[in-house]
Amino acid sequence: MTLIRLQNIEKSFRDGDNQMRAVLQHIDLSVEQGEIVSIRGESGSGKTTLLSILGTILRADGGVYLLDGDDLSHVADTSRVRAQKIGFLFQDHRLMPQYTAWENVLLPLLAKADSTTADQEEYALGLMRLLGVEYLRNQYPATLSGGEASRVALCRALVHKPQLLLADEPTGQLDDKHSEQVAELLHTINRELGTTIIIVTHSETLARTADRQLILHNGRLNEV
Ligand SMILES: Nc1ncnc2c1ncn2[C@@H]1O[C@H](COP(=O)(O)OP(=O)(O)OP(=O)(O)O)[C@@H](O)[C@H]1O
Ligand SMILES: [Mg+2]
Numbered sequence: 743m744t745l746i747r748l749q750n751i752e753k754s755f756r757d758g759d760n761q762m763r764a765v766l767q768h769i770d771l772s773v774e775q776g777e778i779v780s781i782r783g784e785s786g787s788g789k790t791t792l793l794s795i796l797g798t799i800l801r802a803d804g805g806v807y808l809l810d811g812d813d814l815s816h817v818a819d820t821s822r823v824r825a826q827k828i829g830f831l832f833q834d835h836r837l838m839p840q841y842t843a844w845e846n847v848l849l850p851l852l853a854k855a856d857s858t859t860a861d862q863e864e865y866a867l868g869l870m871r872l873l874g875v876e877y878l879r880n881q882y883p884a885t886l887s888g889g890e891a892s893r894v895a896l897c898r899a900l901v902h903k904p905q906l907l908l909a910d911e912p913t914g915q916l917d918d919k920h921s922e923q924v925a926e927l928l929h930t931i932n933r934e935l936g937t938t939i940i941i942v943t944h945s946e947t948l949a950r951t952a953d954r955q956l957i958l959h960n961g962r963l964n965e966v
Pocket of ligand 1: 756783784787788789790
């Protein structure tokens with residue numbers, strides 16, 4: 743089944759001289775449920791912009807975006823779709839410093855309800871166990887290593903069981919060993935939970951682990 747379909751997506755930004763500059767032009771993309779797709783491209787080529795459109799954080803200027811059969815192109819409030827179907831993993835993990843690892847992992851659930859259920863907490867604990875960070879649950883982000891923080895952030899991205907995981911440079915600040923670990927974890931998540939994953943990366947090694955590799959260049963997406 744097709745999870746994502748982008749047709750003729752366009753996005754321009756106004757630059758410092760007040761000129762409109764096209765960042766994405768005519769982007770077509772289909773992603774099947776359960777696929778892992780990597781996207782590479784030069785700095786400034788529009789990768790984060792494209793992920794933001796896929797994550798419904800940004801709206802395209804033109805074109806059609808279908809997610810799980812729903813046409814989101816003209817949906818005014820996408821916060822529900824986002825909260826239910828999409829998980830985000832950022833380069834700089836963005837854990838909240840005032841909360842423990844455990845509280846950070848539960849945060850996406852608390853955006854939708856006042857408290858978490860026993861089932862949800864059990865699932866969250868299972869994720870932390872799967873990613874090997876269960877024993878860190880009472881620690882604060884400042885006391886975690888970069889790799890540990892990434893894994894906690896990955897638990898947080900997955901705790902609401904999203905169909906789609908969007909990862910922007912997930913290994914950007916990690917050394918080779920931890921980058922490999924994150925790549926393996928993404929594959930574990932894909933295999934165990936069936937999550938569709940889109941990885942934006944500068945790392946050719948990470949990109950190559952995907953089922954399909956794409957490159958963004960001159961506002962267009964090409965298969966490698
Ligand atoms: N809100 C904005 N307003 C104006 N220009 C923007 C805005 N967001 C992004 N841009 C411009 O769009 C282009 C693409 O930015 P984007 O962040 O998508 O690139 P990227 O491929 O993710 O780069 P990197 O690899 O460095 O993260 C850049 O030239 C950037 O300056
Ligand atoms: Mg970027």
